Amino acid sequence: MSTTLVIIPTYNEVENLPLIVGRVLDATPEVDVLVVDDNSPDGTGEKADELANAHPEVHVLHRGGKEGLLAAYRAGFRWGLEREYEVICQMDADGSHAPEELELLLDEIAAGADLVIGSRYVEGGEVKNWPQRRLLLSKFGNRYIALSLGEDVLDMTAGYRAMRREVLEGIDLDALSSKGYIFQAELAYRAINAGFDVREVPVTFEDRKLGKSKLDASFAAASLTEVTKWGVADKASKIAEMAKQMSGLARYEYDYSGLPKLGQRISEVPEAVVNMVSEFSKLAKHEMQNSRLFGNRR
Numbered sequence: 001m002s003t004t005l006v007i008i009p010t011y012n013e014v015e016n017l018p019l020i021v022g023r024v025l026d027a028t029p030e031v032d033v034l035v036v037d038d039n040s041p042d043g044t045g046e047k048a049d050e051l052a053n054a055h056p057e058v059h060v061l062h063r064g065g066k067e068g069l070l071a072a073y074r075a076g077f078r079w080g081l082e083r084e085y086e087v088i089c090q091m092d093a094d095g096s097h098a099p100e101e102l103e104l105l106l107d108e109i110a111a112g113a114d115l116v117i118g119s120r121y122v123e124g125g126e127v128k129n130w131p132q133r134r135l136l137l138s139k140f141g142n143r144y145i146a147l148s149l150g151e152d153v154l155d156m157t158a159g160y161r162a163m164r165r166e167v168l169e170g171i172d173l174d175a176l177s178s179k180g181y182i183f184q185a186e187l188a189y190r191a192i193n194a195g196f197d198v199r200e201v202p203v204t205f206e207d208r209k210l211g212k213s214k215l216d217a218s219f220a221a222a223s224l225t226e227v228t229k230w231g232v233a234d235k236a237s238k239i240a241e242m243a244k245q246m247s248g249l250a251r252y253e254y255d256y257s258g259l260p261k262l263g264q265r266i267s268e269v270p271e272a273v274v275n276m277v278s279e280f281s282k283l284a285k286h287e288m289q290n291s292r293l294f295g296n297r298r
């Protein structure tokens with residue numbers, strides 16, 4: 001048995017799954033793969049069984065129905081922890097996380113890291129073919145998370161990761177509550193606070209070519225509000241700095257004139273940040289949908 005497990009959650013990825021599993025087995029023949037399928041209507045689960053029959057390294061966890069990424073990962077993590085895997089990795093099925101770069105993450109684990117994030121936003125990282133509005137939301141969200149939590153991880157929401165089993169054993173998986181991508185940030189934040197060595201390595205993230213995205217940007221507002229609550233509880237002093245950075249970023253990227261006002265308001269009253277963030281997210285969304293810069297692209 002391998003000591004490294006790569007968990008690939010799937011929902012309707014019937015075209016992508018054979019491609020990604022093939023690439024993982026080619027690039028890193030030493031790892032095992034666990035496909036966690038939520039009873040995809042398109043037959044991804046059956047495809048996964050076929051792959052498992054053909055390749056002893058491939059395993060499948062069938063779940064009853066679509067319960068979201070956190071529930072799928074929680075089940076996958078437990079599956080891995082019940083066995084003797086030392087390192088557990090997360091990878092999307094849609095080709096956005098290149099299996100050819102997995103070795104970079106595993107090398108960093110070998111060099112002593114506990115949790116390694118395949119990062120789009122460190123020097124050398126890259127995002128290819130994402131719609132501009134998606135990239136802005138992701139970048140803004142990550143800038144915001146870094147500032148409000150006071151941590152210097154630049155891509156907390158990234159889903160391409162490798163971690164030692166001790167990280168997952170040291171975190172209460174049931175206490176992870178967040179929906180959407182933000183559970184990734186929550187997991188990293190808890191790992192940092194628990195004293196684990198969290199590092200980023202640059203990767204090239206590429207938008208999917210086949211199939212459809214299941215997570216949409218509507219998660220962003222709720223997610224940022226949630227992060228703000230953790231951050232405010234821990235580090236109220238970061239807020240003024242954050243407001244400045246945020247309005248700077250927003251002015252630069254959206255040329256949105258109402259923001260400086262919001263910035264002023266929140267440096268006065270930390271609690272208002274929570275409201276401000278959801279307000280900002282709504283405004284940013286509105287702005288992106290309506291501005292000439294983004295609205296008429298497609």
Ligand SMILES: Nc1nc2c(ncn2[C@@H]2O[C@H](COP(=O)(O)OP(=O)(O)O)[C@@H](O)[C@H]2O)c(=O)[nH]1
Nearest residue numbers: 009010011036038068069072092093213214215
């Ligand atoms: N098992 C399971 N997998 C999911 C679920 N939602 C998304 N996924 C998988 O999670 C990965 C990332 O989702 P994706 O739709 O590509 O999100 P995006 O890259 O953020 O647009 C893909 O492999 C999806 O098939 C879910 O509810 N259950």
Ligand SMILES: [Mg+2]
Nearest residue numbers: 092094096208
């Ligand atoms: Mg994707």
